Amino acid sequence: MxxxxxxxxxxxxxxxxxxxxxxxxxxxxxxxxxxxxxxxxxxxxxxxxxxxxxxxxxxxxxxxxxxxxxxxxxxxxxxxxxxxxxxxxxxxxxxxxxxxxxxxxxxxxxxxxxxxxxxxxxxxxxxxxxxxxxxxxxxxxxxxxxxxxxxxxxxxxxxxxxxxxxxxxxxxxxxxxxxxxxxxxxxxxxxxxxxxxxxxxxxxxxxxxxxxxxxxxxxxxxxxxxxxxLLPFYDPDSSIIYLCGKGDSSIRYFEITDEPPFVHYLNTFSxxxxxxxxxxxxxxxxxxxxxxxxxxxxxxxxxxxxxxxxxxxxxxxxxxxxxxxxxGPEPALEADEWLSGQDAEPVLISLRDGYVPPKHRELRVTKPNILDVRPPSGPRRSQSAQDSPLSQQHTLERLLEEIKALREQVQAQDQRITALENMLCELVDGTD
CATH class of the missing domain: 2.130.10.10 (YVTN repeat-like/Quinoprotein amine dehydrogenase)
Known part of the structure; x- marks a missing residue:
């Protein structure tokens, strides 16, 4: 038997x-x-x-x-x-x-x-x-x-x-x-x-x-x-893959192992x-x-x-x-390090005491100097036309105009932010 x-x-x-x-x-x-x-x-x-x-x-x-x-x-x-x-x-x-x-x-x-x-x-x-x-x-x-x-x-x-x-x-x-x-x-x-x-x-x-x-x-x-x-979600910590059908009403989940038959059905949530x-x-x-x-x-x-x-x-x-x-939330590499060929595994954290998300962190964007960038691809202009002093003067004038407009926009946004912060403070003070 x-x-x-x-x-x-x-x-x-x-x-x-x-x-x-x-x-x-x-x-x-x-x-x-x-x-x-x-x-x-x-x-x-x-x-x-x-x-x-x-x-x-x-x-x-x-x-x-x-x-x-x-x-x-x-x-x-x-x-x-x-x-x-x-x-x-x-x-x-x-x-x-x-x-x-x-x-x-x-x-x-x-x-x-x-x-x-x-x-x-x-x-x-x-x-x-x-x-x-x-x-x-x-x-x-x-x-x-x-x-x-x-x-x-x-x-x-x-x-x-x-x-x-x-x-x-x-x-x-x-x-x-x-x-x-x-x-x-x-x-x-x-x-x-x-x-x-x-x-x-x-x-x-x-x-x-x-x-x-x-x-x-x-x-x-x-x-x-x-x-x-099918929307698949894989959890490498437990080696479980969850399959959710869009338009379906169930979540099927399977455990993945290194030995045959490799995929083991666990259950279905319906x-x-x-x-x-x-x-x-x-x-x-x-x-x-x-x-x-x-x-x-x-x-x-x-x-x-x-x-x-x-x-x-x-x-x-x-x-x-x-x-x-x-x-965890910390990156292991900078963008240029990865591009140059470096690889690194994720920076791991323990969940023993639970996880508390860090406070607000700003993403700062640093655009490269536009003067160092070549003109966009398109109809190729002659070298003399690109490099002429007149062309460079026009480019410089246009950039200065853009910078001026951006400064005015930033000042307007600063005033708006200040006004909103004042409103927020008044609201908070009013609820205390």
Missing amino acids: SRRVVRQSKFRHVFGQAAKADQAYEDIRVSKVTWDSSFCAVNPKFLAIIVEAGGGGAFIVLPLAKTGRVDKNHPLVTGHTAPVLDIDWCPHNDNVIASASDDTTIMVWQIPDYTPMRNITEPIITLEGHSKRVGILCWHPTARNVLLSAGSDNVIIIWNVGTGEVLLSLDDMHPDIIHSVCWNSNGSLLATTCKDKTLRIIDPRKGQVVANNFEEPVALQEMDTSNGV SKEPQRGMGFMPKRGLDVSKCEIARFYKLHERKCEPIVMTVPRKSDLFQDDLYPDTP
Whole structure:
């Protein structure tokens, strides 16, 4: 008589649970744009959701603790002239988020710790380089201010957000629309999927595809979903992959191991309503006192609902085996170090005493001297025309006019900030 051997794993009994009604975010007009991104991004401070907006594109940013009904006049982040298609929080600064749009631009925003009184309309920087819509954003996991974007022009651009410069442009890697892009753990390689049904592993600094013929899959799993897009979220600390079908109503999760059969089905969390999108909290934003190993933010048509994944444990002590040291908010490299060929693993932190997000940190953009930049590519002018004293004089006059206009704009903004700060002080004094 044979006995069935049950595979031993501390994650066999992971269960999902939707948050109580008062912990959801209600009355949010989630975007109805037909795009394959998750429409939601979350970090230990904020929840950001792409929303419906007339005459352009917008997303809303809510402090994580601001649950319940969202005021219809809550300020939005607006600035794009067409729908926002993707958003991504910077892993090294919880107050910085990037947005990509149908208007071909990427904008990077500084979100204050306090709730602003008006819409945020001025990005820190606008990145222009794509010729068609930009639908994918992904920050580098270990290098400061390095951001990847991919557009419907089949081009991947890697930016230094701190200077606004293009570090790398990969424009001959994909013959068709790019569906998804992600970095490996130290940011040395990219994995991409494309409409040509090919998965590529790319070394971006060499500009080479290092692997794209994977022959046979190591495991094949049938997914009972509609023909909607799958949103995968991988947690390297627990080796669990969560698969959320966009338009589906379930989250399936699997444990990945080094031995055959490699992929082990754990369970399925199901609910009644389909998800319009899904946000995934970084490990440092979880409640370790409740053995929470993952938290999702599920978008409905008019609300966002947290879903918590927990390992049942009786002890109230910190569970070392569930929480190995995990990537923290400090970058391991500067942008120029990464570009020169250096690699570094993420700087890890312990979650033993919980994680407290650092206070507001500003992202400072230092643009290179415009006089040192060559004219943009286009119809080539003769060398004599470019270098003539008259041409240089015109350029200098134009720059001086721009500097004057910018100074006036800065002064006006300073006056506005001072007035707003005075209003804020009066309001605070009035509530004391």
